Amino acid sequence: MNEHIPGVLVTRPAHQSSSFIKQIEALGATAISLPVIQISPVEPALPDLDLGSYAIFIFISANAVQNGLKYLINSANFAETLICAIGSRTAQTLHNSGITDVILPQTGFNSESLLDLEIFKPGTITGKNVLIIRGQGGREFLADTLRGRGARVDYLEVYKREIPDVDINPIRQLWSSGKINIISVTSNESLKNLYYMCQDTTRDLLLNTTLITPSERCTELARELGFCNQIFQATSATDEAMIKQLKNWLDTN
DSSP, rough: OSSSOOOOOOSSGGGGGHHHHHHHHTTTTTTEEEEEEEEOOOOOGGGGGGGGGEEEEOOSHHHHHHHHHHHTTTTOTTTSSEEEEEEEHHHHHHTTTTTTOOOOOSOOOSSHHHHHHHHHHGTTTTTOOEEEEEEOEEEHHHHHHHHTTEEEEEEEEEEEEOOOOOOOOHHHHHHHHOOOOOOOOOOOHHHHHHHOOTTTTTHHHHHSEEEESSHHHHOOOOHHHHHOOEEEEOOSSSHHHHHHHHHHHHHHH
């Protein structure tokens, strides 16, 4: 390892980064926080939804649980509804909220893994009402696939994701002085936002910095955007998976 302390640019939303930062610091590196997604709650269109009619709730993220559970807890029969989560962080947030019977793929942390579960197979899901709790926008793959298998799918959109209005100059100064050596991003959206936020000379620094991504899709996007340094691809966006790739990088530097 080089004599200087390596700097890791952390792009998670501020309210979700503390544990990750502590783990980075435990490895002897410096964590530099630059949240690239701002989460803001929104009021969902509840009058159009019969919350008691759904056989399955799917929570897309921890933010979906934190911002959406309050709309369901008194209006839905959780004893008769299957509760599904994408990702271990989402499942843990449900557990912390008192919902312990959560269906979670054993491998994989994305829509594709969820769709491989028996309850979502063609024939099994046909005719079922499914509610997806998520933020505004996002991928349509999950809903489109379930509808193609015969389910009726609605959305409960309870938050929005925005690009934070931040001064990038302090980050550029750290970069220019060699104090940012690797970047962690946890989604395609966070990578796109980071690319947008880094203008002019900062973008040149960005594209020449080593990157940790959470998936093959994100790695492909990084190459399309022009990243030309090493890319370490994690198996998911969890702290554990990202830290594993950070360790791999530290071991080779």
